[in-house]
Amino acid sequence: MPELPEVETVRQGLRKLVLNKRIEKIVLLYPKIVIGDSSLFKNTLEGLTIKEIGRRGKYLLFNFTEGITMVSHLRMEGKYFVRNSDDEIEKHTHVIFKFTDKKELRYNDVRKFGRMELVRTDDVFNLKSLKKLGPEPIASDFSTLDFATKLKKKNKMIKPALLDQTLVAGLGNIYVDEVLWMSKINPQTIASHLKEEQIKTLHDAIILELAKAVSAGGTTIRSYTNAFENSGAFQFELNVYGKTGELCARCHTPIKKIVVAQRGTHFCPNCQKVE
DNA sequence: AACGGTGTTGGATT
DNA sequence: TAATCCAACACCGT
Numbered sequence: 001m002p003e004l005p006e007v008e009t010v011r012q013g014l015r016k017l018v019l020n021k022r023i024e025k026i027v028l029l030y031p032k033i034v035i036g037d038s039s040l041f042k043n044t045l046e047g048l049t050i051k052e053i054g055r056r057g058k059y060l061l062f063n064f065t066e067g068i069t070m071v072s073h074l075r076m077e078g079k080y081f082v083r084n085s086d087d088e089i090e091k092h093t094h095v096i097f098k099f100t101d102k103k104e105l106r107y108n109d110v111r112k113f114g115r116m117e118l119v120r121t122d123d124v125f126n127l128k129s130l131k132k133l134g135p136e137p138i139a140s141d142f143s144t145l146d147f148a149t150k151l152k153k154k155n156k157m158i159k160p161a162l163l164d165q166t167l168v169a170g171l172g173n174i175y176v177d178e179v180l181w182m183s184k185i186n187p188q189t190i191a192s193h194l195k196e197e198q199i200k201t202l203h204d205a206i207i208l209e210l211a212k213a214v215s216a217g218g219t220t221i222r223s224y225t226n227a228f229e230n231s232g233a234f235q236f237e238l239n240v241y242g243k244t245g246e247l248c249a250r251c252h253t254p255i256k257k258i259v260v261a262q263r264g265t266h267f268c269p270n271c272q273k274v275e
Numbered sequence: 276a277a278c279g280g281t282g283t284t285g286g287a288t289t
Numbered sequence: 290t291a292a293t294c295c296a297a298c299a300c301c302g303t
Contacts, residue, residue, distance in 0.1 A: 032297090077298095113284080173281090262293085
């Protein structure tokens with residue numbers, strides 16, 4: 001499911017739903033979702049209150065009282081929603097955060113790939129997974145110059161380079177295909193071969209596209225919903241992802257799908273020529 | 276009905 | 290060090 005726009009939309013919904021709620025009890029139906037000692041996870045969180053919910057890249061950061069943070073990654077299909085404590089437990093619910101007001105936050109994940117982990121709030125950005133993240137894709141953090149310098153050193157195709165989160169945080173398979181189409185860059189172009197002008201275009205497309213997707217509440221392909229269980233609307237703005245065989249909006253050439261770095265990759269063979 | 280593909284990440288391998 | 294491959298899991302469409 002979720003790339004940066006979806007995670008951000010989930011974050012905004014969760015803030016409205018669970019901020020300042022106190023956890024009375026944690027129920028772990030599938031403890032493997034938790035990284036580290038699951039009893040410690042449970043014992044630590046019981047009694048704490050959710051004070052803020054942040055985001056870094058595709059990671060949600062739940063800040064609790066007592067200087068504790070839960071780092072949560074939804075991976076492919078993780079989702080959070082709120083239920084009453086007497087509502088039936090759905091099939092793929094794995095973690096339940098029961099609040100003192102008889103509401104509960106439930107973590108649901110069909111594929112069980114998502115993970116959550118407790119760390120001291122002061123140590124969050126020392127986590128290996130967060131430490132490696134590149135800048136947030138907003139103009140104030142994401143410098144064109146720095147992006148260009150790093151790309152010139154990458155002896156790797158641009159698509160996997162953008163997916164690995166170190167050049168810029170938050171892009172996944174959908175938005176990478178979209179921003180490359182926007183920038184007329186072939187996904188198999190070696191990053192170091194990109195021209196100055198293309199890098200600038202790509203940089204700006206990343207910022208703009210992700211901002212637009214956040215405004216639209218993210219992209220729902222099959223299962224993504226936000227914390228209120230609403231779908232996003234950005235799927236209607238996509239130009240290449242899932243459009244195999246449909247005509248390119250710019251030049252009317254059929255969109256092609258290939259595999260690049262083990263990921264399905266959609267592009268226009270006419271607009272996005274290899275450099 | 277079996278098989279390949281699915282929005283992600285990180286550990287193993289080279 | 291860095292690039293590449295693949296497992297973790299369940300479901301869906303062909």
